[in-house]
Amino acid sequence: MSDPLLAVTNNKATVEGFTVTHGVDLSVDEGEAVALVGRNGAGKTSTFRGIMGLTPLAEGSVKFKGEELTELRPELIPVRGIGYQPEGRDLFTGMTVEENLRLPIWTSGKARGVEDEDAMVESILDLFDELSHRRDTEVQNLSGGQGKMCAIGRAMALDPDLLILDEPLEGLAPIVVEELKGYIQEIIDRGISVLIAESNTSHVPDIVEEMYVIERGSIVDNGDPKELTKDPDIQELMQGGGN
Amino acid sequence: MIELPLFIDLGDAAVHTLNGIFRGSILFMIASGLTIIFGVLGVLNLAHGEFYGIGAFLLTSIATFFVVRIAAPTDPLSTAIFAAAIVIAVLLSAAILIPIAGAIEATVIRPIYDRAEMYQLLLTYALLLILVDTIRIIWGSQPVRPAAVDGQQIHAALDVIPMEELFGFQYSSVRIFTIFIGIGTFLFLLWFFDRTKTGRIIRATAIDREAATAIGVSSDRVFTLVFALGGFFAGFSGALYSVSAIPATAEMGGTALVLSFVVIVIGGLGSIRGSFVGAILVGVVWSWAIAEYPPAEIAAPFALMILVLLVRPEGLYGAWGEIE
Known part of the structure; x- marks a missing residue:
């Protein structure tokens, strides 16, 4: 079997001296869609930030295409081919949708081999067609769903091999959740690997192939998403009865 | 007993106001840097005024170097050459500060970004004192002017445009030129942060440093560049x-640092438009105070600041932390 695209091994992320993940292991294969589910505060965001180099790791390794990422400066990680949509949306306010999509290309487009800036922006706006007629809108004026689309689109501007989405469906109306899932499915269909965090197990089983369950900074289970969501222990855990 | 003038000569009023706009232009170029550095790096650089001081001293040395080597302006050609030499001296003085400020950021400021503000204030204050002493060591403690040209100051040698005929009163053409430079700097900064890629990358870093890192921005480089x-x-x-x-x-x-505080508080921290409007206001109030009632020279701008804070606590263009 070939090496996974992303292999996280024994990750112990620390925030202000406190260990917030206690040895997370997970992997994403090329072209695979993987979910990391857990309640708020379970360690999903810390795991992702550890991968992106934004939260220091006390221990552990993050290998992407065989390269150790923990030795890299954080700004070099996106250039290796990882697009990251932070929790919330963290867009660049005061700037338009289009500027937000172009900024990654300006900073790292050359290093990523994105030759045609306009074509890349158009391809993202084609995907998120709802965003295309709001291209000149300043991002703080977008709706919740459009904001998430813009944040995912920004992460896609560097033509990533792996897209890390931190709760892209959080806080959205059910109809918008369905719409966004459609977009994410389309991204997966394009062959981009996706690692997606969710606090609601019912959102993801139909779009991912593998699911990890995280609780108190440790992976407690992983496997087939449809099986796992039926597991009474997992259901109880996700509903907050695990204590 | 202080006598307040009963009426102010219109020529005087225009001169005070122009002096104010001149001082405002100077202040804007200092305060805009202070406000941008604060907006992007989150550090209030107390040593920022010393960059201004060093620029002034460098000019005295570099201009003197030129003045003693080239002909004094007597006709249009020699005046043009002389003016060009002074422009080069000004640009050189400013350019020397690029590596100085960049090196200070990379070595001293960078390690303390994540520290509490008190550390940053103490450190930049220490830097201020060190730079003041450095100035004293290099240029001495006495006021310094560039060498005179044929017994007159540089500006007098350059003040050849007949302002009296143009405006009805006498005013320094060098100062008018400086006012235009101030306005030009303002327009340049607006354009730079609104239109250029580098400017927008800097803004993105100011708005969300981590999101910027996640699209490949080296915040270290951005911070050094901004500084x-x-x-x-x-x-x-x-x-x-x-x-x-x-x-x-x-x-x-x-003095420049203290007045720059007033400017950026009036304008709204992090706002370039705010610094410009604030600088002109402070400059004009300051100049009128100097001319009409010198004891209130420092009190007047601060009174203006208190007034603005009472009416609009976020400043005229409240944009805390974000460049606009």
Whole structure:
């Protein structure tokens, strides 16, 4: 079997001296869609930030295409081919949708081999067609769903091999959740690997192939998403009865 | 007993106001850097005024170097050559501050970004004192002017445009030129942050440093660039001030810093438009105070600041932390 695209091994992320993940292991294969589910505060965001180099790791390794990422400066990680949509949306306010999509290309487009800036922006706006007629809108004026689309689109501007989405469906109306899932499915269909965090197990089983369950900074289970969501222990855990 | 003038001559009023706009232009070039550095790096650089002071002293040395080597302006050609030499001297003075400010950021400021503000204030204050002493060591404690040209100051040699015929009163053409430079700097900064890729990358870093890192921005490089840019404009401003007949003193950086605080608080921290409007307001109020009631020279701008804070606590253009 070939090496996974992303292999996280024994990750112990620390925030202000406190260990917030206690040895997370997970992997994403090329072209695979993987979910990391857990309640708020379970360690999903810390795991992702550890991968992106934004939260220091006390221990552990993050290998992407065989390269150790923990030795890299954080700004070099996106250039290796990882697009990251932070929790919330963290867009660049005061700037338009289009500027937000172009900024990654300006900073790292050359290093990523994105030759045609306009074509890349158009391809993202084609995907998120709802965003295309709001291209000149300043991002703080977008709706919740459009904001998430813009944040995912920004992460896609560097033509990533792996897209890390931190709760892209959080806080959205059910109809918008369905719409966004459609977009994410389309991204997966394009062959981009996706690692997606969710606090609601019912959102993801139909779009991912593998699911990890995280609780108190440790992976407690992983496997087939449809099986796992039926597991009474997992259901109880996700509903907050695990204590 | 202080006598307040009963009426102010219109010519005087225009001169006070122009002096105010001149001082405002100088202040803007200092305060805009201070506000941008604060907006992007989150550090209030107390040593920022010293970049202005160093720029002024550098100009005295570099201009003197030129003045003693080239012909005094007597006809249009020699005046043009002389003016060009002074412009080069100003630009050189400012350019020298790019590596100075950049190196200070990379070595001293960078390690303390994540520290509490008290550390940052103490450290930049220490830097201020060290730079003041450095100025004293290099240029001495006495006020310094560039060498005279045929017995007159540089600005006098350059003040050849007949302002009296143009405007009905006498005013320094060097100062008018400086005012235009101030306005030009303002327009340049607006354009730079609104239109250029680099400017927008800097803004993105100011808005969300981590999101910027996640799209490949090296915040270290951005911070050094911003600090160097701020140093350049402060030095530029000091050099221009020095050309305009005002001797450079070791204390000038401190005064400039204090007034820059007033400017950016009035304008709204992080706002370039705010710094410009604030600088012109402070400059005009300051100049009128100097001319009409000198004891209130420092109190007047601060009174204006209190007034603005009472009416609009976020400043005229409240944009805390974000460049606009």
